[in-house]
Structures are given as C-alpha cells and as structure tokens.
Amino acid sequence: MTKDKLVIATKNAGKAAEFRTILKPKGIKLLTLADFGNLPEIEENGQTFLENARIKAETIAKLTNLSVLADDSGLMVDALNGEPGVHSARYAGDHDDVANNAKLLANLAQVPDEERTAKFHTTLVLVSPNGHQLVSEGEVRGKILTAGRGENGFGYDPLFYVPELNRTMAELSATEKNAISHRGRATKQMMTKFDEWWANNENFSD
Ligand SMILES: O=P(O)(O)OP(=O)(O)OP(=O)(O)OC[C@H]1O[C@@H](n2cnc3c(O)ncnc32)[C@H](O)[C@@H]1O
Numbered sequence: 001m002t003k004d005k006l007v008i009a010t011k012n013a014g015k016a017a018e019f020r021t022i023l024k025p026k027g028i029k030l031l032t033l034a035d036f037g038n039l040p041e042i043e044e045n046g047q048t049f050l051e052n053a054r055i056k057a058e059t060i061a062k063l064t065n066l067s068v069l070a071d072d073s074g075l076m077v078d079a080l081n082g083e084p085g086v087h088s089a090r091y092a093g094d095h096d097d098v099a100n101n102a103k104l105l106a107n108l109a110q111v112p113d114e115e116r117t118a119k120f121h122t123t124l125v126l127v128s129p130n131g132h133q134l135v136s137e138g139e140v141r142g143k144i145l146t147a148g149r150g151e152n153g154f155g156y157d158p159l160f161y162v163p164e165l166n167r168t169m170a171e172l173s174a175t176e177k178n179a180i181s182h183r184g185r186a187t188k189q190m191m192t193k194f195d196e197w198w199a200n201n202e203n204f205s206d
C-alpha cells in the first residue's frame with residue numbers, strides 16, 4: 001500500500017465528510033467512489049455489518065488496485081430487536097433518510113420513552129490490494145426521540161438523542177459527533193491497528 005492514498009468505499013456523502021474530518025491529521029490523500037467514473041453498483045447482501053463492509057472493501061480494492069476502507073453501519077433499536085440493523089439504509093424501501101425516519105417513528109409509536117433505547121454501530125474493513133485486512137468496530141448508545149431535532153449529520157441523526165450531551169446527533173457539530181460516534185470510535189481503533197501493523201511491516205501490501 002501506499003501509506004499516503006486511501007479510497008473510502010462509500011457513496012454516502014455524509015460518511016465521506018466525516019472520514020475527511022477524522023483522518024485529516026493523518027495527511028492521507030482520500031478518494032471516494034465519486035472520484036471514479038463507472039464503478040458497478042455493489043450489492044450489500046451480507047447478513048452482518050462485517051460481511052457487508054468486506055464486500056464493499058474487497059470489490060473496490062480489486063477494481064482500483066488501491067488500499068480501501070469500507071464502512072458498514074446502522075441503527076439497532078432494542079424495542080425492534082435490533083432492527084433496522086444491516087437494513088438501515090433501505091429500511092423504508094429506497095435509500096431515503098426522510099422515509100426511513102418516518103418508518104422508524106411509526107414502528108416505535110406505541111413504545112414508551114424508557115424503552116426507546118438504541119445504538120449506532122460501525123464496522124470498518126481496511127484492505128490492501130493484495131488482500132491484507134484489518135477490522136475495527138465502534139458503537140454509541142442513545143435513545144430514539146418522538147420527533148427529529150437538528151440539521152447536522154445525516155440518516156437517523158435527528159432522531160438519535162445522546163443523553164450525556166443532552167442533544168441529538170444532528171445537533172452536534174461535525175467535530176463533536178466524531179468524538180463520540182460509532183464511526184469516530186471505529187476509525188480511531190482502525191488507526192491504532194494500522195499504526196501497529198505499519199510498525200511491524202515494511203509495507204501494507206507486501
Ligand atoms: O454503503 P455506503 O455507500 O457506504 O453508504 P450507505 O448510506 O448505504 O451506508 P450503509 O450501507 O452502511 O448503511 C448505513 C445506513 O445507516 C444509517 N447510518 C449509518 N451511520 C449513521 C450516522 O452516523 N448517522 C445517522 N445514520 C447513520 C444511514 O441510514 C445509512 O444509510
């Protein structure tokens with residue numbers, strides 16, 4: 001691998017922006033799928049976050065011959081037995097945040113405040129062109145409100161209340177969200193693993 005160039009295998013502009021902020025101090029040149037012309041649609045048909053992150057990372061590594069970081073993430077609501085989980089992006093059918101949030105609220109309509117606990121989860125997979133892989137995970141716990149609050153972030157952020165900060169994810173600045181989020185935590189863990197790897201190996205791709 002080139003230590004200085006990394007493809008983030010995402011089409012989600014919100015995720016891409018978060019990775020750019022989190023990884024900025026590393027000084028790595030980041031590319032996303034938007035930087036490549038005609039990549040095929042990737043079918044995320046895994047049963048787990050890990051399977052889906054692997055599918056995305058391996059597919060893009062093969063196509064680009066570059067090192068690739070893929071993120072598969074989602075919202076797991078306790079009262080819904082962990083749903084929408086791996087189906088978070090297309091919970092209401094299409095990849096539509098407004099419709100997904102509306103469906104979530106409808107499914108929780110009868111659920112009292114104290115039972116509206118949930119967590120965000122991220123699994124990250126980093127692959128080098130020759131197939132070396134590192135995996136990391138991150139989570140953050142919170143509660144699902146009965147109406148959205150805040151304009152920042154993306155996806156389910158307006159409905160996800162973080163008790164410690166007394167704000168929703170969408171009411172946090174990018175820096176505040178990254179400091180406590182599933183994605184921020186998973187990325188920090190990944191960078192630690194990567195630095196250990198780098199210290200013990202001449203080259204990620206060797
Ligand atoms: O697969 P890529 O191209 O990376 O983009 P995606 O949006 O499809 O991403 P996922 O397949 O990982 O689906 C995760 C969904 O979970 C939700 N989600 C993940 N992280 C989130 C976050 O930080 N804030 C709010 N919602 C989030 C959101 O609805 C995402 O679309």
Ligand SMILES: [Mg+2]
Pocket residue numbers: 044089
């Ligand atoms: Mg996806």
